[in-house]
């Protein structure tokens with residue numbers, strides 16, 4: 099490809115089918131607390 | 144849906160529904176303004192003609208082919224087929240709890256949402272061991288098949304009720320086996336009462352510790368004040384260093400709040416780094432827009448450029464082998480949480496609850512005191528499952544603004560409490576928070592893209 103470089107796996111859709119086990123950490127999104135954005139968490143499965 | 148933007152000399156395209164991140168050249172960047180599915184095999188004539196004003200025809204044609212190829216691979220203009228998963232978004236076991244073990248505080252930070260510890264309730268309460276025990280039992284009994292239970296000691300200042308914290312940790316540990324569960328304790332402290340005994344206990348028992356400090360001494364001391372009005376910086380910094388040192392620099396972070404007073408907050412992040420911390424968070428203040436330190440629309444341009452500056456500082460440091468984590472720019476583009484988790488974010492009121500010293504149950508620490516959302520009480524055994532259901536159904540597809548938003552799988556619909564406080568509805572996004580969140584995400588993705596681009600250069 100000359101014009102476009104894809105820099106990641108773009109696999110979000112696969113995770114929908116397999117996901118939702120709920121083992122991962124809860125994640126307050128807000129300013130006041132653990133301040134994680136969901137996206138910075140790890141899947142713990 | 145795609146989101147494209149230019150930052151730091153890079154043309155970045157995010158494909159929202161596949162999570163794909165692409166770096167594109169100028170032609171493709173322009174071409175994406177003119178084409179969308181359904182695609183024809185060849186680039187439409189009118190598009191070529193329009194593009195030819197600025198670009199070479201052959202390049203337009205080949206760029207178009209690449210766009211169509213990625214579309215067919217499902218990583219550009221991919222379809223939004225998540226709504227069906229959102230429909231399964233039902234009540235879940237409770238897996239996390241915030242214990243407001245102490246509603247009093249030994250600091251009087253100007254911006255504290257807990258209103259110097261009493262959450263606006265006008266009372267200063269300590270949680271008793273009995274109530275704490277009931278809370279932990281409640282968590283153990285309502286956590287279904289979840290094995291890891293998170294329990295955060297929060298306040299006010301939790302170290303002011305230290306004996307109860309210790310007893311509760313001991314109690315929790317004594318019951319893990321019979322339930323087949325594991326507690327992950329965390330504590331958020333202002334540092335004032337830290338001593339070696341507490342540090343050792345925290346480092347042994349707590350899987351994470353959050354240390355509040357706003358950055359540079361003058362910035363910190365202007366808002367983080369003791370009862371007598373003097374700042375707390377000098378008292379806490381050495382203790383934080385000692386604690387972090389003792390826990391071998393792992394699983395902690397220093398967190399600060401930035402306000403209108405320090406719109407150059409990148410300096411505060413750097414200050415904390417230079418003081419030896421490498422896990423750093425700085426958060427925009429949440430408060431009434433009328434406060435003198437409030438962040439409003441007017442401050443957005445300054446905040447945006449400061450986030451960009453910080454992103455560049457991080458990249459520069461990285462190049463010199465100096466790494467630190469700024470929490471809001473941390474992003475895993477490949478192994479982040481599953482899409483299901485991203486639909487709902489924090490899980491407040493559903494997977495997560497907060498307990499007050501009186502045993503009242505709220506959807507989270509920020510809802511404490513909002514009568515409408517009081518879910519029940521541990522002492523009289525009440526628990527309103529309708530409120531739980533309402534929160535379970537609060538996901539990005541039930542929030543009108545979020546559904547259409549490019550940031551939805553990273554932001555997960557924002558903060559329900561913020562939404563409620565500012566808009567009166569947990570489902571209505573608070574625009575100012577959205578703007579900042581989107582900027583942070585653009586910066587975070589840019590950092591990843593810049594590193595990827597550098598690696599590619601190195602390979603050539």
Ligand code: SF4
Pocket residue numbers: 125126127128131489490491495506507508509510557558559560561
């Ligand atoms: S509602 Fe807001 S403050 Fe409460 S847990 Fe969720 S993100 Fe955090």
Ligand code: SF4
Pocket residue numbers: 539542544545546548549550551552554555556557558572573576577578580581
């Ligand atoms: S809260 Fe705002 S930024 Fe977040 S997904 Fe919703 S609309 Fe987007």
